[in-house]
Amino acid sequence: MSKVLMKGNEAIGEAAIRGGCKYFFGYPITPQNELPEYMAKEMPKRDGVFLQAESEVAAINMVYGSAGAGGRVMTSSSSPGIALKQEGISYIAGAELPCVIVNISRGGPGLGGIQPSQADYFQSTRGGGNGDYRLLVYAPATLQEMVDLVMDSFEVADYYRNPVMIVGDGMIGQMMEPVEFREPKKRELKEKTWVTTGTKGQRKPNIINSLALDPAKLEEHNFKLQKKYNEMEKNEVMYENTNLENAELVVAAYGTTARIVKNVIEELKEEGINVGLIRPITLWPFPTKAFDEIPDSTKALLSVEMSLGQMVDDVKIASNGRWPVHFYGRTGGMIPEPEDIKSKIKEILGGR
Incomplete structure (x- = not known):
């Protein structure tokens, strides 16, 4: 397979589509704007859906809904935009829904500037949302590694029923390098019996939320999540x-x-x-x-x-x-x- 010279943000978009992404919800912010632009152009041609939401908060909640219906879904943003998505990310992790979140990071705090930064490390690894939750967080160093990890991340997200975040600074989003689009690594995935796609009179209704008012049940749910995170620590470390x-x-x-x-x-x-x-x-x-x-x-x-x-x-x-x-x-x-x-x-x- 031949290599093609691509800009980082556009290569991420192409890799996501080849990784099975069918739905993209986002909102413009520099330095990741070429990514939603690419998705807006390509997804309708390739049996996918692109929707520019009215805000970052709306976008992440659209991701929640699409993931709950069983779709392979992605959103992207840059630092303060990811900050706005944090509540939704916590909800998605609590509801055990798979999705991919891309952060092409810029300088802060606050609105900061549009130049590259790695000052979102705490945000991505400690969680800016509430509760005991974790994201699997990839940090590629080259566009080829970025492309490979994006393609694989949809399989990983489905495998663990958990959000996966990919963090790259503004440089990796804006640079151009030759990339090769390989086949993603397939995993043995369970059927998504939990999806909210209508019962068709054949099963009990599925309900997806992250609300648990009984503290004993909420603790039990957190222990279940922690067991999953322990599996990630055992099996997913890369360096x-x-x-x-x-x-x-x-x-x-x-x-x-x-x-x-x-x-x-x-x-x-x-x-x-x-x-x-x-x-x-x-x-x-x-x-x-x-x-x-x-x-x-x-x-x-x-x-x-x-x-x-x-x-x-x-x-x-x-x-x-x-x-x-x-x-x-x-x-x-x-x-x-x-x-x-x-x-x-x-x-x-x-x-x-």
Whole structure:
């Protein structure tokens, strides 16, 4: 299969359609606008439905309804738009409905700016909505990885009956790279006997909601959800380790920031400094076990982010006191510069 040069947001749309997405509900916001534009153009041609909602709140509730009827459905937005969807995301997780949510992140807080950012890490991994719920969160670093994960995410969402979020900063939405559209990885999926598509006189009515006024029943429901999240932690963790052998320092970075770090690693090699990289692909479940592969030669860890320090908390948890954990970040739409990362690494290693 040949590769095609595509812009990130448009590649996400094409991957979603090929992954089985039949319904898209969204609302315009930069820097993800090319994604709904692509869906508006392509979905009606390909037996799908595109609808621009009157707001982000309306869009996520349309996702709830479509998922409840058994459809493969997606929405997308950028940071403050995802914030508006949080109540609906919590409802969807509570009702155990599968869907895919794409966040092409920008700088904040508030309306902020339209430049790339990774300051939505807490929002995506801790949940901006209420209650004990989790999303499976992917953070691709390349457009090919983005395309692959988008296509697979509909299967994963159906398998767990849970929302899946894909987080990419504004750079990955706006850059162009060659991509290949492969077949998504199929899973053994159960029949959707829970859908609200009408009884046709053949079964009892299905009711989908997230309301449970009896505290004992609500606790039981939460225990059921937690069992599912534990399965995700056991089976769905994804990460990439680079150049760990004999590393003096190991950097943790994800998404496009990790690509910058890989260049820094190659440049430092020429100066005789060996640095490794742990790149989480799933932000949740976080790849804590990846840190067990860090060698005895490592003196410290460094979390590099396009934020003022959010993933660093998970790095500290994964470190479990085995190494000192440092942080370097830029925010507000500023992108970490390779020279600044190199300087930070040398400073940690004693001014080399």
